Amino acid sequence: MTEISLDLGEVTLRGTVTGTGPTVLLLHAGGERRGVWAPVAAVLARRGLRTVAFDLRGHGDSSGKATTLRQLADDVVGMIGSQRAPIVLVGASIGGLAAIAALADPAVADRAAGLVLVDVVPDLPPARVRSWLDFQGLGGRYTQVVDDVLGSGTALFATAGALDLPILVVHGGPGSPLDDSDVRRLRTANRRVTVARVPSAGHLVARDAPEELADLVSAHALAWRGRESRPDEYAE
DSSP states (O other), rough: OEEEEEEEEEEEEEEEEESSSSEEEEEOOOOGGGGGGHHHHHHHHHTTTTEEEEEETTTOOOOOOHHHHHHHHHHHHHHHHHHHHSEEEEEEEEHHHHHHHTTTSHHTTEEEEEEEEOOOOOOHHHHHHHHHHHTTTTTTSSSSHHHHHHHHHHHHHHHHHHHSSSSEEEEEETTSSHHHHHHHHHHHTTTTTEEEEEEOOOSSSSOOOOOHHHHHHHHHHHHHTTOOOOOOBBBO
């Protein structure tokens, strides 16, 4: 593992690089930090993939504060620009939404080989999201960025629907804020979306089932890169 820093002017992001090979960019959920990806990164390294995991702004060892989705998306643009293309993006929760927002720029999307959304899709009903956050004891945290994300749902959904790259949605089991209708709606909007289930995990799949998540990411990343991979037993 190698520790790195990315100076984006307004903020400095701290990251960890693991392994060698094609790059997979790992974007954690709100309230998490890059270390949550360590077990996933270890498996991907054994599969011949290089991972880069940054602490999002305002998280872990990175500076700044996240108050808008646009700030996070611009940081993701900087992360992508700092790495050799093409890159597979893996985003959990708000990390996935920030990835979608970053890929709205065609020049950025051209640098991506594929996108994995870990238990997140855009434009969930705000009332359900707020209820889920309250149930998790998170209702009073990150209020500004949560409000901004919920207000950006329509634009994020339009972006995701128009992306011309393969997208995998990894759907957790009990405890996930998603339901099947949310995933079906995205699949209807973009026929390049596929779905995989990890019923043993809740919303934080990287924490609950890291080996299963790593299996899914590696199989799809290698296939998207045009390399031989084993069949994905979870994909619908």
